[in-house]
Amino acid sequence: MSLQIRSPQDFKEIPIHQGKTITEAAKYDLRRYGKDIAAYLEWQRFLFQPAFKNLKDHIEGPVDPDRPREVLVLSQNWCTFERIANAVLKLPEDMRRDLKQWTLRLLDMVGQYWVDYHFVLEKDTWDYEWSKSHFLLACDPRRQNGMHDRLTGWFRTLRVDEDASHRTFLADRDERYWQIFRAGVARHRSPEGRKVLAQFREIPEWNARFLLMERCFDADIGTFPPMRDPVTIGGAAARRTLRKWHNVSDNERAQSLTVNIFHIIDDVCTTLEMEDSCAEQAISVFAELLETSPAPDATANRPTRRVRNGGTPRRK
Known part of the structure; x- marks a missing residue:
């Protein structure tokens, strides 16, 4: 998994790869669907789908006490990505439903990861x-x-x-x-x-x-x-x-x-x-x-209403 924490601004843009350009798949999505959908799809392909697969492999194997940071970085990045996708990107309803399913899947897998981590490294303390x-x-x-x-x-x-x-x-x-x-x-x-x-x-x-x-x-x-x-x-x-x-x-x-x-x-x-x-x-x-702990940002990681006609998103 990637260990780089991404910023909200990162997820508003199509990710640039090592060749300092976007992928052919992203170029196609950009021409056909526009920037917001292209950014959403490319971040899924580039970052989250591989990370989810890696997390699944973690869960199916023994608990490694040196690996929790990878799960934490994925969790942080997903929270930011979900918030930006809901609050900023103009996505069709089917993609919003897709986003929700990815969130449920991640919660289930990460929840299981912390169960395993707890019984190996926390319960005995x-x-x-x-x-x-x-x-x-x-x-x-x-x-x-x-x-x-x-x-x-x-x-x-x-x-x-x-x-x-x-x-x-x-x-x-x-x-x-x-x-x-x-x-x-x-x-x-x-x-x-x-x-x-x-x-x-x-x-x-x-x-x-x-x-x-x-x-x-x-x-x-x-x-x-x-x-x-x-x-x-x-x-x-x-x-x-x-x-x-x-x-x-x-x-x-x-x-x-x-x-x-x-x-x-x-x-x-x-x-x-x-x-x-x-x-x-x-x-x-x-x-x-x-x-x-200090009080967290009251708006962080909260579900948001979708943007209509390029207007300002309204938070629940």
């Missing part, structure tokens, strides 16, 4: 002591104050009312989920606990994992394909939450937090049928990114 940490923390009185301080500090940093969030959560949800949440935040804030993302975040494009998989939350994607590992679920949920985090009231922020906590834990424990420790891992990633 979860210390045995923490496999049922919410029970340990709840039952061990020596840890109660330390856990409370960590949880309170996290809420204070995010400017969220802890008591209000707890009341809102317990109004119609299970106390067990709240305890899993408490343990996940304590894990994130624990000085003796290893950060799940510490090594992964050393890769420059690490955030593309969550940038792409965040698309699973969008209405045009629906419930397919699901995210299938705790780290991706927690990271994508944090990224989506951050989009509006700094532009809402304290009450709305607390409500958003409780909804996301519930869905993260429920996705892991109920949908994926994983153990509680995996939900704690998802929450620890969510808590880490919510506390340490």
Whole structure:
């Protein structure tokens, strides 16, 4: 796969190859369909179709700990390409449907890649002591104050009312989920606990994992394909939450937090049928990114309405 991050401007133009010219296929498309369609088709041929095939080969083989950057670069480039194709390029409806199918296919393959990556390189980093940490923390009185301080500090940093969030959560949800949440935040804030993302975040494009998989939350994607590992679920949920985090009231922020906590834990424990420790891992990633990441561009990676008659695209 190519390891070059492409800019939005790149995808507005027909790619130039080593001979400093466009291919014969692109010349034909340009004459017959015009620049926008020619650019769309050539980027598919030149970059994405080979990259998708390479990704498929990755999935079918053993996990290589040195290869995630290729998947991240592909994810970043596809997010940019999809946004430009929807917002800028004037494409017929059949090509827009084709683009959607490519997105679904990529989400499915990348989702599977991160599942494999998780079970080989991330799940084992979860210390045995923490496999049922919410029970340990709840039952061990020596840890109660330390856990409370960590949880309170996290809420204070995010400017969220802890008591209000707890009341809102317990109004119609299970106390067990709240305890899993408490343990996940304590894990994130624990000085003796290893950060799940510490090594992964050393890769420059690490955030593309969550940038792409965040698309699973969008209405045009629906419930397919699901995210299938705790780290991706927690990271994508944090990224989506951050989009509006700094532009809402304290009450709305607390409500958003409780909804996301519930869905993260429920996705892991109920949908994926994983153990509680995996939900704690998802929450620890969510808590880490919510506390340490800047708010993402509110318009990045969002589905857009098509351009009509060369007008300005309108964003949903």
